[in-house]
Amino acid sequence: MSHAESPIRQKWVVNTDQYGQITADVTRPIESKPNLLWLAATGFSATVLGVGTALIVWTIYEGIGVWGLNPTVGWAFDITNFVFWVGIGHAGTLISAVLLLFRQKWRNSINRASEAMTIFAVMCAGLFPLLHMGRPWLGLWFLPLPNTRGSLWVNFNSPLLWDVFAISTYLTVSLVFWYLGMIPDFATIRDRMAQKGRKIASMIYGGMAFGWEGSSRNWSRFEVVSLILSGLATPLVLSVHSIVSMDFATSVIPGWHTTIFPPYFVAGAIFSGFGMVQTLMIVTRKVYKLENYITMDHMESIAKIVIATGSLVGLAYMTEFFTAWYSGSLWERYIFINRMFGPFGWSYWIMFSCNVITPQLFWFKKIRTNMVLTFIISIFVNVGMWFERFVIIVTSLHRDFLPSSWASYAPTYVEVGILLGTFGLFMTCFFLFSKYLPVVNMFEVKTLVNHPKKPANLEERAEEPVTA
Amino acid sequence: MKKNFLLGKYWDPDATLDALKRLQDSGVLVYDVFSPFPIHGIEPYLNIKRTRLTVAAFIYGCLGALTGILLIALVFGVIWPMNIGGKPTVPWPDFVPITFELTVLFAAHGMVITFLIVGRYWPGKKAVLMDIRQTDDVFVVAIDKNKVEDEAEIRKVFSETGAFEITEKEV
Numbered sequence: 173m174s175h176a177e178s179p180i181r182q183k184w185v186v187n188t189d190q191y192g193q194i195t196a197d198v199t200r201p202i203e204s205k206p207n208l209l210w211l212a213a214t215g216f217s218a219t220v221l222g223v224g225t226a227l228i229v230w231t232i233y234e235g236i237g238v239w240g241l242n243p244t245v246g247w248a249f250d251i252t253n254f255v256f257w258v259g260i261g262h263a264g265t266l267i268s269a270v271l272l273l274f275r276q277k278w279r280n281s282i283n284r285a286s287e288a289m290t291i292f293a294v295m296c297a298g299l300f301p302l303l304h305m306g307r308p309w310l311g312l313w314f315l316p317l318p319n320t321r322g323s324l325w326v327n328f329n330s331p332l333l334w335d336v337f338a339i340s341t342y343l344t345v346s347l348v349f350w351y352l353g354m355i356p357d358f359a360t361i362r363d364r365m366a367q368k369g370r371k372i373a374s375m376i377y378g379g380m381a382f383g384w385e386g387s388s389r390n391w392s393r394f395e396v397v398s399l400i401l402s403g404l405a406t407p408l409v410l411s412v413h414s415i416v417s418m419d420f421a422t423s424v425i426p427g428w429h430t431t432i433f434p435p436y437f438v439a440g441a442i443f444s445g446f447g448m449v450q451t452l453m454i455v456t457r458k459v460y461k462l463e464n465y466i467t468m469d470h471m472e473s474i475a476k477i478v479i480a481t482g483s484l485v486g487l488a489y490m491t492e493f494f495t496a497w498y499s500g501s502l503w504e505r506y507i508f509i510n511r512m513f514g515p516f517g518w519s520y521w522i523m524f525s526c527n528v529i530t531p532q533l534f535w536f537k538k539i540r541t542n543m544v545l546t547f548i549i550s551i552f553v554n555v556g557m558w559f560e561r562f563v564i565i566v567t568s569l570h571r572d573f574l575p576s577s578w579a580s581y582a583p584t585y586v587e588v589g590i591l592l593g594t595f596g597l598f599m600t601c602f603f604l605f606s607k608y609l610p611v612v613n614m615f616e617v618k619t620l621v622n623h624p625k626k627p628a629n630l631e632e633r634a635e636e637p638v639t640a
Numbered sequence: 641m642k643k644n645f646l647l648g649k650y651w652d653p654d655a656t657l658d659a660l661k662r663l664q665d666s667g668v669l670v671y672d673v674f675s676p677f678p679i680h681g682i683e684p685y686l687n688i689k690r691t692r693l694t695v696a697a698f699i700y701g702c703l704g705a706l707t708g709i710l711l712i713a714l715v716f717g718v719i720w721p722m723n724i725g726g727k728p729t730v731p732w733p734d735f736v737p738i739t740f741e742l743t744v745l746f747a748a749h750g751m752v753i754t755f756l757i758v759g760r761y762w763p764g765k766k767a768v769l770m771d772i773r774q775t776d777d778v779f780v781v782a783i784d785k786n787k788v789e790d791e792a793e794i795r796k797v798f799s800e801t802g803a804f805e806i807t808e809k810e811v
Contacts, residue, residue, distance in 0.1 A: 325719065340745075352752060359767065385674060385768060385775075387674055388679065393758065627651055
């Protein structure tokens with residue numbers, strides 16, 4: 173039969189044997205008034221976002237001279253943050269698309285929040301190239317539009333332009349995928365609010381539900397569309413970070429000019445994204461009491477992916493070093509020795525210990541089932557992956573072929589503030605999402621309930637059906 | 641035009657499928673089933689054919705690929721050819737990333753827009769519900785009353801397969 177599964181099969185939903193209970197548990201934060209903790213957290217994030225916004229305005233007003241860049245280190249904090257945030261986004265698509273194709277049912281309860289994370293992260297990422305232009309209002313020039321500037325066209329040979337296409341496709345496709353998945357859940361909230369007599373809420377969620385009624389004909393189409401979208405999103409997500417890596421790999425700068433970059437960046441992106449998923453899920457499941465849906469087994473599965481991708485990243489670091497030595501290229505060798513023992517060596521060792529050593533702790537079941545330790549390790553992963561991009565970008569640039577043009581780099585308060593501001597943006601969006609939208613995909617989690625029990629209050633809820 | 645429906649309501653998807661099987665055996669035409677989540681294996685009982693949206697997605701994808709290739713080839717080959725160290729003016733390997741992204745962009749958005757049009761969904765549309773609980777935990781088997789001969793037989797099937805409620809509704 174459709175949902176009845178063997179009792180020995182692993183359960184991804186625990187202590188739940190009614191569909192209605194899932195609806196009640198997931199919509200509870202939406203129905204209740206915001207509590208003090210949520211208000212404080214959102215207020216704090218919004219304040220940080222405000223500070224970041226002020227510094228962005230200052231950057232645009234004064235020019236990017238307020239950053240610590242110089243002619244030698246022309247890319248630093250901004251592109252580091254860009255690559256970092258794009259990478260964070262990758263876990264969401266991996267969970268929602270790749271795991272759907274592989275029929276991994278544990279994705280069902282964490283896909284919604286991870287997709288939200290993807291979208292907010294890509295929004296943060298998109299800010300940085302725009303700001304680095306100095307005149308963001310000319311961002312339109314990135315598009316191949318017929319124009320009167322002597323008919324000036326974009327350079328289709330440039331990976332930077334490929335990035336424009338990749339990131340905008342990624343953002344819009346992820347957004348559509350996310351929204352489409354929420355339509356049936358919006359319908360659920362619409363009808364629940366109508367039953368509770370909350371007309372305005374029902375109207376708002378009803379508007380967003382596009383008139384979804386759960387007809388089998390539409391479910392059949394809906395599932396095919398979801399499947400094809402994941403089939404499209406899977407190569408898309410691999411292409412996005414490959415293209416981001418080509419921003420570096422197609423140049424001739426030692427430390428960047430390497431063919432390992434695309435798979436190395438994709439593995440790193442998934443690694444950092446899953447680190448962020450851990451951070452967010454540990455908090456979300458606790459705060460919204462969703463432990464029955466985001467179970468310990470989920471957290472363990474995520475930890476296992478962190479081990480796998482963390483080891484891949486470690487392998488990539490070592491391959492890079494081996495290749496630098498084996499290539500016999502003087503500059504290539506120098507840049508890698510300089511990376512470890514040069515003026516920015518400290519950032520290299522932060523990266524190495526956070527990305528290669530700490531995730532290996534997840535081999536111990538005691539550690540990956542301890543949420544406090546997992547949370548701490550996930551923060552280490554986030555920090556380490558930020559430093560990976562910093563190391564790649566800054567250490568490769570600061571000592572180039574001509575020793576006379578060697579320079580150092582230190583971020584100004586403006587750059588640090590804008591980075592913090594993007595964290596503010598990310599967290600503000602995530603808090604708003606977790607309060608007003610269904611954090612867990614209700615209809616997909618319902619398919620995981622085995623042998624449902626008859627709802628106790630069926631008759632009480634049988635009102636005259638309304639057209640909401 | 642309003643239709644009169646006979647509704648059998650279940651709280652278990654397995655029972656719903658049992659009912660559909662019994663109804664099919666006795667030759668009753670089921671209008672539709674409304675459920676809080678997709679019931680796998682329901683398609684044969686409702687004569688739901690495999691959707692052609694996949695074909696649509698493929699066509700949109702081809703359109704995207706064509707757009708990508710034409711756009712770049714026109715700009716680089718015809719409108720603004722550039723001589724960069726004597727290299728080919730139309731370097732096709734460089735087209736691959738953008739062509740790929742446009743393929744995905746067109747296929748994904750085209751398919752979703754078509755899905756919304758085919759299913760008649762739009763922002764703010766009023767939902768026509770058989771039962772307000774159908775998006776929560778109730779599975780509704782709807783039968784068009786004008787198209788049945790023996791209503792008592794259907795009611796019998798509904799109650800024997802475990803429907804907790806059998807009602808009528810005009811929508």
